[in-house]
Amino acid sequence: MTSVFIQTAKYLMIALIVTYTVQSFLIFLRHHSEQAKRILFKEQMVLIYLFLSLGFLSMTAYTGEQQILLLFAFTLAVITLLQLVYRLVYVHGSILLCNHMCILFGTGILILTRLNQQQALRQLIIGAVSIGFTAFFPYLMSKKQDTFRKWKWVYLIVSATLLLLVLIAGQTSYGAKISVAIGGISIQPVELVKLLYVFFLAAMYYEKQTVVTALFTGGCTAAFLLILAAARDLGAALIFFVIYVGMTYAVYRKWVLLPAAAGVVLLAMIGAGKSLGHVSNRIIAWKDPLSAIDDQGYQISQSLFGIGTGSWMGSGLFMGRPKSIPVVSKDFIFSAISEELGAIVAIAVILISMLTLLLFFRMARAMQDPFYRWVSLGMGICYGFQVFLTIGGCIKLIPSTGVTFPLVSYGGSSLFVTFCMFALLESFYITTKKKDSR
């Protein structure tokens, strides 16, 4: 009987998330009246609640563990909190963005509960705290609007300090130094530096847009990349580089930057592949994981076994073996989603993430204030590129870079900073809207 429920729930969940995705596209592409939108947003929330309920209930049915129901209740509470904050504090913000956050974060918690309930609980707590924290952003924004633009040296110095701190005191995991332990809690300062760095670039370009400025920011970026390369955190290095190129391109409007950047990345990949052991390992694992399955290719092979065996419909929750993938709850959470919930759900997750990114860009476009616009754009690039790197690594489109899936993967620092980014975007957006209506 249980298996019927799990299998039925599986198909219903696919139907629900597909409906959600299609509806999101319609809302994004078509113009609706405020009234119509409000109804659609409500429908979306119903879809999200149903989707998560089915998932959590089938897991409870399978394991018979009541604490899953507690996690379920907690998840609903956090999602409702997020909705309340965005509706009450960020009045006239983008509800669509908020809904996407809910379904991505909720799906993340769902699959984390499947993988490791301890991690799911921690993720929920950090999520709740982050949401509470970001509720004050509009207030801070209205008080300190102009100081943000002038703190460029603060951003730079804090960023550099944090990066050096990781390099010196960082703990090594899977070949990269990324975390620092403070009072028993392990945090990843690089996540915060991504955000500070976006602010730094925007502040620099807001002040002056001379060639010297671009060269100076370029020099700073190069220095950051060297530090990150020394810490062997190449995924982060790549993200910083892409943020720099994307923002500089948008500000200076020189298309030549794009092919030049692509060339630099290719050359760096070839160079690093030859000279750095851990990079060449990842390239071997990417080219033919099965040939190195006992070694470098193990992780990616397991990921592809999971995605392949789960196929379009997925195995059903607890019916697959996602735990055989090393670091599944962080770098390879997408594979776990695809294996147990099915590739259709996984594709829906890709599309929802893409819509989220497009919302970043659309909202950035609406901002008159160049500083806000550039920060929003930079954050969008940061979010979108991370999603691309993590999913591309899971499905073997690109070599694995050890990047987490924002909002979905387990990891407190990343989750906190991602919530901040979304909140900042909404804050800028409503500030812009307020100015317009004035």
Add this chain to the structure above:
Amino acid sequence: MKFRKTEKQKKHQQKELSVLIILFTAAFLMLIGYLVFFLAFESERFINNPYNKRIDALSEKTIRGSIYANDGTVLAASVQTNETGEETRMYPFSNLYAHVVGFPVNGKMGVESAANFELLHSHSSVTERLKHAFTGEKNMGDGVVTTLDPTVQTAAYGALGSYRGAIVVMEVSTGRILAMVSKPDFDPNHISETFSLLSEDNESATLLNRATQGRYAPGSTFKLLTTLEYVHENPKTYEDYQYDCTGIFRSDGKEIHCFHNKAHGEEDLLDSFTNSCNTSYASLGLTLKPKGLTDLCNRALFNRKVPFDLPTEKSYFTLAPDASDAEIMETVIGQGKTLATPLQMALITAAVDHGGKAPRPYVLDRVVNDEGHFVKSLATEGTISIMSEQDAALLKEYMRSVVTDGTGRALNTDAYTVYGKTGTAEYNANRDAHSWFIGFAEKPGREDIAIAVIMEGAGSGSSFATPAAKEVFDAYFLQPDGF
């Protein structure tokens, strides 16, 4: 003016944003595209990898399906013991199909390994599966129908007798494997208990499927290729070839003997082949270009992976351009360093009968559900080009002569027409030898079949492997039509 400029600036800004939007959208669509591509075309290779433990998890929901011979005879089936509901694998013919059907435990082997995924997937009727979902019963896994023919397999198994070795029989036009026997064998019904003992016994290597993974010196069967190379290098004059065999040929301090030191006297190329005259071949071999012979062997599936459903070992051939006379003399008569698998030799003979193109061999034919309804085909198509049509025609004539006038006369019958080549491959200083026969046979109204027989340490090819081949041909051609 100032206002205009900002407007213009804004427009430009929008353009850059659009470019970024397009780039990122393209990147995301690429993710989806690759995921779809992976699932549609690539994933099977990953799913069937033996490291994929997820397949084993399927057995918790599915009863492993049966394996059938080409006439529906059950070769392997799952039986549930009544009290505990525990599943055991039953092999009604015990040792007869041991290597080719294999077993699903201890690292898996044979068809049980190659069709693991299919056997653990169920295409039984929807109502049945729905019912099982409620009752919690397991679904019945799909069956896999092989190309194996019980009559031919039984004959081949008997023909090999108590010798170690292997027999492969294949349908020439399609590459369907009708029989595949390897000895020493084992009883798969007791593999769980005997596996550790068998796997540690390297001397008898019982678990090795000699038909596809056993590598032997090809002996005189290699003369097919030597003959071809000689014809290629002397296209106009090979028919004028003359040699006076005294039973012994010496060069470079190396002596080559004919079997039993028999002196064959005056011979042309056809006689040399028919009599399997070692001294004649050693002599003509010294005129050959090592590079030419190497290229020919590489075309004939030496040093290459033979595509097949079950694991195969690569056959081995090497002859350096500066090889010594002694080495050349040994190599051209199939001694020396050359090693061949029975499957590969069977493919070479099949190519001779098939215009120079060997069929791609296969043993997995199709998947059926528990009610016997067709689910999907596993048969492979295509051919491997080994020699030209003229080459094939020439070798066919030569191989026929072996049966009518030479070492394969035991196979000369009116019931069907055989083409073949015997081989006696010495493998130690005591002149102990493996007995080889490779060839094919035809009869109007029936499909041609090709065979390779190797009997370890038995002695001469004509005395052991040839009669064994005859038993198999008899069984195949003399069984009633339309079986």
